[in-house]
Amino acid sequence: MGAMGGAPGPRSRPPSHPAPAHPRQRGGAGTGTMAAPGAAGGGRSGAPAAEWGGFEDNMQGGGSAVIDMENMDDTSGSSFEDMGEMHQRMKEEEEEEAEGEAGAGEEEDGEFLGMKGLRGQLGRQVADQMWQVGKRQASRAFSLYANIDILRPYFDVEPVQVRARLLESMIPVKMINFPQKIAGELYGPLMLVFTLVAILLHGMKTSDTIIREGTLMGTAIGTCFGYWLGVSSFMYFLAYLCNAQITMVQMLSLLGYGLFGHCITLFVTYNIHFHSLFYIFWLVVGGLSTLRMVAVLVSRTVGHTQRLILCGTLAALHMLFLLYLHFAYHKVVEGILDTLEGPNMPPFQRVARDIPVVSNAVLNTTAKAIALTL
Amino acid sequence: RPYGGYEYPQQGGFVPPDMMQQQQPYTGQIYQPTQGYTPASAQSFYGSNFEDEPPLLEELGINFDHIWQKTLTVLHPLKVADGNIMNETDLAGPMVFCLAFGATLLLAGKIQFGYVYGISAIGCLGMFCLLNLMSMTGVSFGCVASVLGYCLLPMILLSSFAIVFSLQGVMGIILTAGIIGWCSFSASKIFISALAMEGQQLLVAYPCALLYGVFALISVF
Numbered sequence: 221m222g223a224m225g226g227a228p229g230p231r232s233r234p235p236s237h238p239a240p241a242h243p244r245q246r247g248g249a250g251t252g253t254m255a256a257p258g259a260a261g262g263g264r265s266g267a268p269a270a271e272w273g274g275f276e277d278n279m280q281g282g283g284s285a286v287i288d289m290e291n292m293d294d295t296s297g298s299s300f301e302d303m304g305e306m307h308q309r310m311k312e313e314e315e316e317e318a319e320g321e322a323g324a325g326e327e328e329d330g331e332f333l334g335m336k337g338l339r340g341q342l343g344r345q346v347a348d349q350m351w352q353v354g355k356r357q358a359s360r361a362f363s364l365y366a367n368i369d370i371l372r373p374y375f376d377v378e379p380v381q382v383r384a385r386l387l388e389s390m391i392p393v394k395m396i397n398f399p400q401k402i403a404g405e406l407y408g409p410l411m412l413v414f415t416l417v418a419i420l421l422h423g424m425k426t427s428d429t430i431i432r433e434g435t436l437m438g439t440a441i442g443t444c445f446g447y448w449l450g451v452s453s454f455m456y457f458l459a460y461l462c463n464a465q466i467t468m469v470q471m472l473s474l475l476g477y478g479l480f481g482h483c484i485t486l487f488v489t490y491n492i493h494f495h496s497l498f499y500i501f502w503l504v505v506g507g508l509s510t511l512r513m514v515a516v517l518v519s520r521t522v523g524h525t526q527r528l529i530l531c532g533t534l535a536a537l538h539m540l541f542l543l544y545l546h547f548a549y550h551k552v553v554e555g556i557l558d559t560l561e562g563p564n565m566p567p568f569q570r571v572a573r574d575i576p577v578v579s580n581a582v583l584n585t586t587a588k589a590i591a592l593t594l
Numbered sequence: 595r596p597y598g599g600y601e602y603p604q605q606g607g608f609v610p611p612d613m614m615q616q617q618q619p620y621t622g623q624i625y626q627p628t629q630g631y632t633p634a635s636a637q638s639f640y641g642s643n644f645e646d647e648p649p650l651l652e653e654l655g656i657n658f659d660h661i662w663q664k665t666l667t668v669l670h671p672l673k674v675a676d677g678n679i680m681n682e683t684d685l686a687g688p689m690v691f692c693l694a695f696g697a698t699l700l701l702a703g704k705i706q707f708g709y710v711y712g713i714s715a716i717g718c719l720g721m722f723c724l725l726n727l728m729s730m731t732g733v734s735f736g737c738v739a740s741v742l743g744y745c746l747l748p749m750i751l752l753s754s755f756a757i758v759f760s761l762q763g764v765m766g767i768i769l770t771a772g773i774i775g776w777c778s779f780s781a782s783k784i785f786i787s788a789l790a791m792e793g794q795q796l797l798v799a800y801p802c803a804l805l806y807g808v809f810a811l812i813s814v815f
Contacts (some may be wrong), residue, residue, distance in 0.1 A: 234637070368726060375727040379796040407728075407797065414804050421808065425815040437808075 374406040374469065382408050389477035392511035396519040402470040408475020409448070415483050416444045423490040423549050443545075448476060451537050458533060462526035464517060474513055480544050481509030489546060502542055510538045657711050661687040668744050668780045674805030675787040688692075690745020696748060698753040699813065708811055717805040718742055722803055729789040737788070742805070745781040749806060750771045753813040759812045778802035 324426075385403055393400055420440040424431075431439050449472075456471045485501040514531040521527045651657070664687060667675050692714060696707040722738045752773045755761070761770060782799035786792065 355638075368723065372727050375724070377797065378793060382797065411804075414801065418804050418807055419810075421811060425811055433786055 221431045229569070237349060242412075269554055324371070355555070371406065374404065375403050377407050382411075386475060386480055389480050389512055390505070390508050392508065393515045393519070396515055398519065399465055400409075400509050400516045400519045402474055402516060404467070404469045404473055406469065406472065406476075410474055412476055412483060413444050413448050414481045414485070416479055417441050419483060419486050419490065420444065420545065421551055424484065426490065427549070429549060447541055448472070448479070451475060451541075455530070455534055455537075458530055459521075462521055463523070464521040464526070466520055466529060474525045475514060478509045478538060481505045482545065484543060502539070502546075506539055506542045514539065596767060640731065655682075655684065656686045657684070657799070660684065664744050665747065667784065669746050671776055671783070675784045683734060683740050685736065685740060685743070688740055688746070690787050691743055691746045691750065695750050695753060695809070698750055698757060702753065702757045702813075704812070706812055710809075713805075713808055713812075714739075714742070721801060721805065725789065725798070728794065728797070729791050733789060741781055741784050741788075742802070745777045745784070745802070746809070747773075748776045748780075748805075749809050749813065752810060756813050765815065770814060774803055774806045774810055777806040781806075 245561055307372055381403075385405075385408055417440045420443065422437060423429075424436050424440065427434070452468070452472045452475045454476070456466070456468050459466050459471065485498070485505050487499040517530050517534065518527050521530055647653070657733075660682070661684065664668070664684075667673060692710055696710050699706050718735065718739045721742060722733065722735050725733045725738060755769065760766065765776060778799045781802040782795050785798050785802075786795050791798065
């Protein structure tokens with residue numbers, strides 16, 4: 221038991237310094253700062269009472285952790301209680317040695333003397349401290365990087381403005397000689413993307429679309445947000461290459477408002493199923509919103525080749541997306557409807573030898589549709 | 595110091611030092627959670643005075659009268675909402691309503707508790723972000739969850755209607771649209787009165803309508 225009489229208190233020790241076997245070292249119980257976890261080891265005291273008393277001192281941050289052995293019990297072995305206590309202590313020491321080191325090196329000398337309860341408390345306090353520090357660091361990092369307030373100015377809109385911009389998104393501008401103003405707000409586009417998600421979900425539900433790998437909601441959200449964010453980023457990149465005057469927020473806003481046409485088209489054609497109607501809507505409504513976006517981009521780009529690249533890409537992606545949405549998310553309905561558009565006969569009706577003349581194609585599709593629904 | 599034998603603290607529990615400085619007595623209010631009311635101190639509290647313990651409902655923060663008041667506010671769409679009613683974030687009512695919604699769906703043969711849970715969680719998160727961006731003062735997640743949960747009540751009417759009648763006809767569509775409008779109108783009314791966002795009721799109502807539309811989609815199909 222190397223007695224280092226002049227050793228300073230554990231708190232002044234650097235944490236990496238291993239605490240030597242130090243019978244006077246107070247266990248780190250009560251150190252509010254875990255600045256010296258290494259030195260917190262080997263804490264033991266001969267007298268629980270002194271320990272508890274000194275504990276209080278330690279908590280208030282005063283006093284050294286060195287216990288004077290003189291104040292320990294001098295009834296060593298003389299009373300029945302002390303015998304019991306020492307026996308208990310030795311048993312606990314054995315247990316702790318068997319368990320090995322735990323915590324921040326409190327048992328440097330393997331003889332952690334203290335109440336079992338105390339050690340539990342110590343561990344809990346260490347955990348508590350670590351949790352506090354971790355939480356503080358995490359919240360600091362969070363407030364630094366995930367600061368949602370930078371997006372705040374883009375959501376400052378009035379209903380009138382949103383309505384006006386929605387209507388404007390369908391009206392192509394005439395003047396392309398000087399840059400057209402793009403509203404840099406994100407509320408309208410975000411709501412339009414969510415509306416598109418809802419319409420897609422509705423379409424998938426009415427047509428009993430089954431998505432095998434994934435969920436309906438996940439697919440719809442992934443498609444719509446993927447389109448909005450992905451195509452915006454791609455167009456922004458192209459605009460950077462073609463030297464167009466547009467920022468990322470403006471691009472997001474432009475493309476988002478362009479989805480208004482998609483929403484209208486899909487809402488109508490998912491409920492009224494006519495192919496020709498869809499194509500008309502695709503050309504007219506989709507075309508109008510594309511023309512608007514293209515005109516705005518053209519007004520902000522210089523040079524024929526650049527204009528062509530940019531606008532061609534945007535028009536193609538925009539129109540093709542609408543086609544994709546219509547056909548990928550509603551196709552089951554078409555098969556059934558083809559049979560319904562034939563002569564109006566329920567498939568299971570028993571009509572002996574009076575089968576009306578229907579074409580083979582209709583019969584085949586009926587059979588296929590029934591097989592699908594079974 | 596004299597050696598006094600085993601002197602365990604009276605309460606039988608170890609109170610960490612920093613807790614002892616911060617511990618406040620339970621004041622009996624159900625409106626705000628008391629700070630530092632950790633299980634450790636609760637145990638010691640329990641140990642020391644059993645008679646002073648607050649009644650269970652008060653300790654859990656469930657106040658039936660307030661729940662009833664908020665329910666009435668939701669059910670009368672034209673009643674002006676008081677901005678203070680959402681100061682206490684009460685999740686007991688919304689939890690009951692979500693379970694009731696799931697139960698009525700169950701009665702209609704759709705076991706979709708998972709969907710209800712997932713959609714409400716994602717929806718609350720989305721509304722929380724949006725409202726934080728749109729309002730001058732921030733809003734807490736508990737408040738958003740509480741308001742959206744209470745305004746789910748008309749949707750329960752819709753799904754109970756769907757037990758008996760199919761909602762896939764024209765009447766069903768009209769009823770569904772009406773109920774969605776009712777839910778989102780109530781929710782936006784409470785939000786703008788609690789957050790003082792005048793003139794933006796439609797802007798808040800629309801995302802709520804989308805969220806309740808998804809719930810309606812579960813009920814109908």
